[in-house]
Amino acid sequence: MFKATVIIKRRPKILDPQGKAVEQGAKLLGFNNVKQTRIGKYIEFFVDTTDKKLAENEVREYSEKLLSNPIMEDFVYTLEEVI
């Protein structure tokens, strides 16, 4: 079995109104050095197989087809074998 973690990030050119709003909060708190806050998604799940290659393909396809929208998002993932 593998544990997968997928991080989905908004492409740099895509506006992130949530990130912008959160950063306003940062300014209110006095974090004046905080810049370019961007909000993404962190998703974790298990892939029930012993075949690493198969697990990797599944994670990639799941991320491409459903978890992210390739028009506005990029993703990175990690895969770790667990018992």
Added chain:
Amino acid sequence: MKPKFGVVVFPGSNCDHDAYYSLKKVLGYQAEFLWHKEKDLKGSEVVILPGGFSYGDYLRTGAIARFSPIMDSVYKFAESGGVVIGICNGFQILLEIGLLPGVMIKNESLKFVCKDVYLNIESRENIFTKSIQQNILKIPIAHGDGNYFTDEITLKELEKNNQILFRYVSSDGKVNSESNPNGSFMNIAGIMNKRKNVMGLMPHPERCCNPLLGDTDGSLIFRSVAQHFLN
């Protein structure tokens, strides 16, 4: 023969009954609900993907609904020239499935906006606006994720092919940031595919069809589509 509209019902759709009521009871067309788990479009000549919060808007708006069994049939129907209208969440589903280009992101204000807006009809060579006499429509919006975004290349394509159907404008027809309720790229409120048989719009025409409720500009879009089938 009255045209037949099929209204898809996803878990979380909440404008399905409004659409059904306006089409059948107010405008007198044939209408039928299409459950998302079915594959049969039941002889619909126009498929409506209604507004709402399909699958709770989880992950991204429309991201999960596009994998519903009915969407296979809707996709094939659209590809073979069938007329499909996506309203609000339905528009978001059409973007996710790739029948229309672009994406929806959160409103610039981060607020859910529910109010009447003015739309300029940008293109007439299509069944959705062909028989509408006026240039500006007043139709309500109600969404939190209606900020249309696409890249410059796609925008050029949309413009070149007259695929932009509606833009948010002021009551006297000016395209400016004050009349843009959500931050949409180029004030875009509704677009079509290249073939002009698939249309998506954020405003809710089904909410302004009944004269008893006041405005009726929404009915003009449905009437224009119906006219195409009556001719």
